[in-house]
Amino acid sequence: MLEKFRSLEFRTQFLVCVFVASVITSNIIGGKVSEIGLFGLPVIFSVGIIPFFMTFFILDTINEVHGQQKARETVWLAMFTQAFIFLVILAALALPYAERSWVKAPEFTAVFGMSIRIIIASLAAFFLADMSDTYIFARLRERTKGKMLWLRSNISNFIGETIDTFVFMFLAFFDPATGRGVSFVIALTLPYLALKFALSVINTPFVYAGVAWLRGGGQASK
Template structure:
């Protein structure tokens, strides 16, 4: 498995970068979403590639690796933002800027972690099950269906945990729809690239895993 370590590193990088970028809201045409949404769909594309080529077992380990990397980064950012800074004006300005950028509220931290966990495992589970059911055919359909499930859970859980009771219901619904449509749209547009990467990895690794007897318990790492 020559490329699994590289894919794991890229997957974790996407998670950490999108988590920091999510502190800013952006508007593109009719869509309103956090900045992390621009990059985060790649995490689900990586998830599709990992499960399709290496199987659910390997994908599960990568998902947990990303989870602990995200948890470590988040706790570090929270601790640094909370620590006092020197009293001179420049240090105070930098400290306040850091708190605004990285000092996320506990609800946002919890929502981000829960959403990632549920969404990524749902994506991997649906893709692996459908691969066995279809005999490995129709990857485009399996990738889209798994993304619909995973991104739906991810987006919904995050918004409910982080912002329910803070934003009006109509704002929550509008942000959910914007995020969901954008993320699934990116997955659909990237399908030709995803096909190419999957084909290359299957040939290079000599692997095409089928999870026929897999224990899908997300907490089983052995």
């Protein structure tokens, strides 16, 4: 039994599960905005970034060991899972409340309520960003002949995170009629990008650790 848990197949499935769980958790808790002090400056961010930062290094780990196809399959799995959860939540919100319900409508809506626009923005940003990340990482691996993992990981992450942030912010918040034009969205986006870039650099040792751990379960064919 222990040998099964040490196998490459089990370790890969474990990382895929953590990836999907991180993406879903990021969406669920992303509505809360927190503020911390960093070097004397206020840093405001969505708490959804906490599990989100894990997704890129897990994807790079899978891509490095198994190749682009497996990484793309992981993205598709997370995409379908998110879409299913969003549909279930929308259905639950649409159903009428019974008088005996111990969770009242305002409370339930406050936790799970989200607009169709936010859902579309979230799905589009995730899919475009992570598919771009898997493609760029794979192409860089070919160019570097499998060397400089730190460089490949960070470049693909920077590009993926930029796509994710700009696509989501513009689809979710761009509305010139209410004063939320291009300058507003860019001002909203840049602090998130800076934080994501910093987390990407911090993630680098975890990519190396993840690759070593995954390869410890056996040899994968790319």
